[in-house]
Amino acid sequence: MRIWACNLLAVSCVVLTGCGHELGYRNFAGPILPLAGTEVADEFVIRDDHSITYVKDRLEVSLLPMTVEMLNRQLAGNSETPEGFHEPNPYLKPTNPYTYGDWKPGWEEEQPTRFSVFLLKVKNYAYPKVHLDPYSIEIVAPNGRKYAAFSRLAMADYFSTYAIGFAGNTYLPFRARKDVLLRTMYPEDVMVFSGQEQEGYVTFDRLDADVDEFEVRISGMVLRFDYRDQPVETIDIRYPFEREVYLAKHKREEAP
16 A cells, blocks of 8 residues: 555646646647738738738739627627626626637636637729639648638528527527628628729637648639639639737737
């Protein structure tokens, strides 16, 4: 019994010694930024808001990484918990489908990330009409991780598990989220004709902690159609992004 106790104590000491330097540390990530050197490519334009714009003649296709703060500002009416109740009303809560609204865990100083969201914009002043299927977009990291864009149906299925009921007040938050998704996600079946612009959000699963560099890949964007409305010219676009990932006890303050 004494030998067993000594062995257990020795193992415990080894475990604590080997892992002690990580106790209390957590994974954090900085903002998503265009990969350094992207502006060297002639077809890309990097803007001050950290978006990357692909330019071909007078066609522009841009991606802007959205932060939680930006999404909450854009959908302010769906991101705030209603006030005026002595106790929280379970039927009135933030209904922003891209974030947790103004909710945050009691031990955190900011709202957690729910999804990876990008604002996709297409400006067509070069072709009779173009088409981009948002569900063909994926994120690919050098370490092999891949993230497919969520469809509107997949997002609705995700939030259906949070629905308390499917009638009356219990259904309101679920319906509100569906309405926001219908209004703000990039549409899958819309042609962008000459002189038109189209924009909307493209949503992915939250990036894993080991992803510090990745590409957002648009596959098969159609630039020209034949007389049968079949694609005859397509392009693939790759947008390189990066972010800082690190272990720390507290998140670093971001530069203004």
